Amino acid sequence: MPLIESFSGIRGIYGESLTQEVAQHYARAYRSFLLDKTGKKKLSIVLAMDTRPSSKELHDAMASHFEEVYDLTCLPTPIAENSVREYHADGGIIITASHNPPAYNGFKFLDADGAVLRPHDAQRVISLYHFPEKETSVNNGNRSIDKHKEGIALYVKFITKIMGNKALQMIRNAHPKLLLDPNGGAGIVYHEVLRELEIPADVINSTLGKFAREIEPTASSLHGLKASISRGGYAIAAGFDCDADRVELATREGIISGNYVLALVVDAVLSSLPNAKAERVIVNDATSRVVHEIVARFGAKVKEVPVGEIYVVDAMKKEQAKVGGEGSSGGSIVAPSTCRDGLLSLLFVLKLAAERKMPVQDIIGSYPKYHTVRKDIPAKGFLKKRQRIREYYSRKGYQVTEGDSIKIVVDDATFVWFRQSKTEAGLLRIIIDTKEQHRIKLLLDEAQRLVGKI
Incomplete structure (x- = not known):
């Protein structure tokens, strides 16, 4: 390769x-x-x-x-x-x-x-x-x-400054029972960071370099966490990738999708601002509409950028945004941080739960229900098919935007999205995001038939 x-x-x-x-x-x-x-x-x-x-x-x-x-x-x-x-x-x-x-x-x-x-x-x-x-x-x-x-100590100070002592004390007072799964990756140190913040957590798969599951934290790779949560009575568990910028969260009810993790972090940040309606939240164009709806609850605006962490970071700087991220990869960015931060995401979710005195799953239950499906297929010949995709959906009267990706807005609660992966060779990524679950198969089959033609 x-x-x-x-x-x-x-x-x-x-x-x-x-x-x-x-x-x-x-x-x-x-x-x-x-x-x-x-x-x-x-x-x-x-x-x-x-x-x-x-x-x-x-x-x-x-x-x-x-x-x-x-x-x-x-x-x-x-x-x-x-x-x-x-x-x-x-x-x-x-x-x-x-x-x-x-x-x-x-x-x-x-x-x-x-x-x-x-x-x-x-x-x-x-x-x-x-x-x-x-x-x-x-x-x-x-x-x-x-x-x-020293790098760890400086990061503890950085986290404390972003979260604030009041929010951290609120989390401590709530006594959430936490489980970390760094999967043998660099995130093993997050157990130490939480200890310095006086937030206790248990940890599994904590031997450096020993990978007990697939490295990418997904619903399938973290399937075993559900049993660990039930056995230990944990409120929430966090699974990280190898360099620990990505996180997936899980409760007894199952894995929380990356889009909903971002929605929770956005909710937590905006709810702490005195003038949230003046804010702009930056997301990539593959992020679920659920994040848009949470932002709208505060009267704030969403700005979409292409996929890529740096596009979110630079747009946040330009707009002086407090929060942004890529729901498609479970990555939340809270200023002044310049990257996805799995531990910071976890802490903001814990802050929100403590503030509202609600389990995380109940907060999610108060959000609009969106169904998001990602399908990876061979990308051979995709560049030649871009015009066909654009013309096909335009004839159907849908809004089509094209840049690094192609995004088709079917209606206010549904989109279809295509992009060739920059980190996984030869893969074309298709995402369907909709409130209407029965439409997923139809839209996905239609998209695959379209790009399947040579």
């Missing part, structure tokens, strides 16, 4: 398309990019990794290409991004393939604000990898500084 290169990062199967040599060349490309961007002669970066078998080898291959490395070793993406800001680093590298299977690995390159590189900058790094302009060697040696413990 070829290397997957996009603004979301670089991913491949280790030992095949991704090797230590590839990592070294990408480190040089990123170094060249940073030297040009900053105008500096010496660079400092934050370096972090997830717990895949190949992460340490890739870490060692990349670290020597920078004068000063703030080394976090195995820590989650949100902690790495916060550390870039705290240390005023020139950038950062996170060695991870996020939700991809263990055989994969890759890199996320960070900007000076901690966010992943903007698309044009990411493309520049990719270009420098394929077409190096000049060799740049490290000046006067390389210095690596162990920042594992």
Whole structure:
């Protein structure tokens, strides 16, 4: 399988398309990019990794290409991004393939604000990898500084500042019984973070690098959590991916979809604002309409952006938005954070439940019921089919918007969405979102027939 290169990062199967040599060349490309961007002669970066078998080898291959490395070793993406800001680093590298299977690995390159590189900058790094302009060697040696413990402590302070002491005390007073499932990933440290916040939690699958389920937290991969919740009497359980920016939440009733997690976080944030109706909430265009309806309850507005965390982050900055996210991947972003943060999402959900003195499932029960189905199919020939899709749905009188994705708004409570994956090679993603469950099969079959034609 070829290397997957996009603004979301670089991913491949280790030992095949991704090797230590590839990592070294990408480190040089990123170094060249940073030297040009900053105008500096010496660079400092934050370096972090997830717990895949190949992460340490890739870490060692990349670290020597920078004068000063703030080394976090195995820590989650949100902690790495916060550390870039705290240390005023020139950038950062996170060695991870996020939700991809263990055989994969890759890199996320960070900007000076901690966010992943903007698309044009990411493309520049990719270009420098394929077409190096000049060799740049490290000046006067390389210095690596162990920042594992300090990175955690700084993140605890960051979380405390975003949540506020009043909200954290409200959660403590509610005594929610929590279960964490980091699945052997970097999120194992979240148990320690919660302990520092004086919010107790139990943890399963907490051996570094030992994956007890599929890495991507989904309804199917977290199916076993329901039994654990019942046995332990937990109010809520959280399952994380390997770099712990994504989270799926579960209660005794089952898995809470990513769209509803985002709806809960949006509800929690807007309900704490004195003038919520003046707010804009930023979501990607694959996010369920349930989030739109929750935003509308506050009189606030929604702005849609293309899929990609950085599009949400930049739109939030431009609009001075307090909250945004990608319901399609269960990712919530609360300013001033610059990434999806699974632990922060969990804390805002707990805050909402404590504030309303209601179980999470009862709060969800007060929301409009939307049914969202995602189907991944081979993407072969999709670019040639885009015009056919656009023309077909336009003839039916539906609103069609096209950019990176194609979104068809059937009515106020139904959409069909197509996009070729940037992180999983050869996959076309179709999403159906509707209040009317009986329409799902019809709409999905129609969409698949349409893209199935050659």
